Amino acid sequence: MKTKALIIMLAALAVAAGFAIRATSEIDDANIALAALASQGDELRHKSAALDERLRMVRDAIAEAEKSEATLAKNRGAADSSAAPAGGHASDQPAPAARKLSPASLVANDPKKMAEYAKNYRESLDLTLGGLFKQLGLLPEQIEKVKDLKVWVEQSRMDLEAAAQAQGLDMQGEAYQKMRWGVLENGGKKEAEVFASAELLDRNRRYSRLGYLRNTVQRIASSEMGSDTPATFLQVERAIDIVAANSQRRDPKNPERWSYGWSWPDWATINWEIAGPQLQRELSPGQFALLRQFLRTQETWSAVAKRNAANQTEAAKLTRRPGG
Structure with a gap:
């Protein structure tokens, strides 16, 4: 009898232990699920804040565009009334053609396409x-923050462009450029938050500012070198430093602009009398010859672009002349 009771008691204890283990496992699973939900909640709040900021920026762009359009309409009405022939009406003049939206604006106006574009x-x-991530020695979590920042800047740029085009805002006008600089300045503030140290921030901005130059110089580290030895990472960075230091880069209106960097007019300002010998000390003869060839091509395009800009300016002056 005692043995049977003991067996029943042990069986009950085993069942109770099983229930306890199962309950503990379920509690652990529930805690894991709660932690995952909390993480998802943080991510959703982050995305919601980003969307709110994008929406605010678009609203600002639309408001600025409406203000600009009202001013243009007022000026246009005054001009039409003074230029209309006797007995004619300004309303008889053909309406300006609607501005065609750019591919970027079409994507920005479609949430599904925008989400896919942002992912890609x-x-x-x-x-x-x-190369930047490797050069700065960023940790995985820092890399993800940099990616978040870059995606935000790209989306903001596209949203602004879409809003401006939809409202007929002049993309070269002061109002649009003011909002564009606002996006870049906000990006600069976010950038300072991502890079904790001043040294990392400065190195990142230098890398970004000279991106146009880097894309050309780093070709000497590719298979384009043919039978010669491709340049190393350090050689590429040294060559970039030499070329940038021996050029007369344009003076921006505000040197603190975080986006200021190498632009097409700068190719024609490289002082080869100084840069050439320095580059030859850092590169092999084949590397230097190919780099010189790449940069000569850019210098040619720079001269062509400068001449085209001058021709367009002259053509605009001619069209404004009476009888032009």
């Missing part, structure tokens, strides 16, 4: 900014 753009950053 983010994935492409491993290729386009992989």
Whole structure:
């Protein structure tokens, strides 16, 4: 009898232990699920804040565009009334053609396309900014924050462009440029938050500012070198430093602008009498010859672009002349 009671008691204890283990496991699973939900909640709040900021920026762009349009309409009405022939009406004049939206604006206006574009753009950053991540020695979580920043800047740029085009705002006008600089300045503030140290921030900005120059110089580290030895990472960076230091780069209105960097007029300002010998000390003869060839091509395009800009300016002057 005692043995049977003992067996029943042990069986009950085993069942109770099983229930306890199962309950503990379920509690652990519930805690894991709660932690995952909390993480998702943080991510959703982050995305919601980003969307709110994008919406605010678009609203500002629309408001600025409406203000600009009202001013243009007022000026246009005054001009039409003074230029209309006797007995005619300004309303008889043909209405201006609607501005065609750019591909970027079409994407920005479609939430599904924008989400897909943002995903692809983010994935492409491993290729386009992989060198930066490696050079700065960023941790995985820092890399993700940099990607978040770059995607935000790209989306903001596209949203602003879409809003401006939809409202007929002059993309070269002061109002649009003011809002564009606002986006860049906000990006600069976010950038300072991502890079904790001043040294990292400065190195990142230098890398970004000279991106146009880097894309050309780093070709000597590719298969384009043919039978010669491709340049190393350090050789490429040294060559960039030499070329940038021996050029007369344009003076921006505000040197603190975070986006200021190498632009097409700068190719024609490289002082080869100084830069040439310095580059030859850092590069092999084949590397130097190919780099000189690459940069000569850019110098040619720079001269062509400068001449085209001058021709367009002259043509605009001629069209403004009476009888032009």
